[in-house]
Amino acid sequence: MRKKIVAGNWKMNKTLEEANVLASEVKGMVEAEVKGNAIVILCTPSLFLLPVKNIVGNNTRIFVGAQNCSEHESGAYTGEISAAMLKSIGVPYVILGHSERRQYFGEDGALLAKKVDTVLKHSLTPIFCCGEPLEVRESNGHEALVKKQVEESLFHLDSSAVQKVVIAYEPVWAIGTGKTASAQQAQDMHAVIRKHLASKYGQDVADSISIIYGGSVSAANAKELFACPDVDGGLVGGASLKSRDFTEIAKSI
Ligand code: 13P
Numbered sequence: 001m002r003k004k005i006v007a008g009n010w011k012m013n014k015t016l017e018e019a020n021v022l023a024s025e026v027k028g029m030v031e032a033e034v035k036g037n038a039i040v041i042l043c044t045p046s047l048f049l050l051p052v053k054n055i056v057g058n059n060t061r062i063f064v065g066a067q068n069c070s071e072h073e074s075g076a077y078t079g080e081i082s083a084a085m086l087k088s089i090g091v092p093y094v095i096l097g098h099s100e101r102r103q104y105f106g107e108d109g110a111l112l113a114k115k116v117d118t119v120l121k122h123s124l125t126p127i128f129c130c131g132e133p134l135e136v137r138e139s140n141g142h143e144a145l146v147k148k149q150v151e152e153s154l155f156h157l158d159s160s161a162v163q164k165v166v167i168a169y170e171p172v173w174a175i176g177t178g179k180t181a182s183a184q185q186a187q188d189m190h191a192v193i194r195k196h197l198a199s200k201y202g203q204d205v206a207d208s209i210s211i212i213y214g215g216s217v218s219a220a221n222a223k224e225l226f227a228c229p230d231v232d233g234g235l236v237g238g239a240s241l242k243s244r245d246f247t248e249i250a251k252s253i
Contacts, residue, residue, distance in 0.1 A: 024055055043066065175216070
């Protein structure tokens with residue numbers, strides 16, 4: 001059965017002290033209140049991965065995740081962080097291809113395919129993001145674009161590798177806007193993604209891949225979104241910065 005996942009993407013927020021407080025609070029609340037077998041991932045700024053990991057400890061439910069990593073193994077890439085470095089400090093998850101990375105840092109499908117390969121090579125789990133901007137949704141091109149994003153960066157993988165990937169569908173128009181996709185819109189796109197995976201890898205493989213939703217997920221809308229059959233959890237931005245809100249979301253799965 002595929003994993004249920006609630007991941008918080010802290011983006012470029014928090015100081016060390018604030019990060020420590022948030023991680024401690026989330027750990028305490030999740031351990032006390034979140035039942036079931038969903039896993040919780042805290043995707044912190046790179047600088048805070050190690051301290052937050054130390055707070056989380058060797059937890060079987062709560063993990064840390066990076067927000068990006070280099071496609072290169074090592075070398076003269078000033079400012080970059082490698083998959084091997086993440087592995088060496090015990091980080092199991094890495095967000096790749098977030099729309100902010102695509103938009104502000106020019107990451108495209110071919111580059112992301114390389115990043116996916118590098119991350120998998122080091123036995124880390126990529127959380128691969130896809131999603132359409134508003135104008136594409138309005139011109140009804142959203143399904144074609146998201147299918148293309150998935151193809152460009154994942155379809156070179158074999159069946160065993162693709163099953164190690166988590167996919168996050170994040171419509172760009174819903175990110176940080178307070179305007180979430182409706183549960184129906186999320187379900188429809190997740191079903192499209194799963195069907196596309198099935199067309200390439202077969203239904204069993206497609207059914208084993210977690211597809212999570214991101215874009216203005218909140219304590220108020222999480223339950224309805226997570227109740228959709230093809231929505232396996234959430235990638236949460238703003239609401240992950242408050243321990244109470246994030247825990248309520250994690251409890252909704
Ligand atoms: P918000 O939850 O703030 O809309 O952000 C979503 C997101 O980008 C998670 O990666």
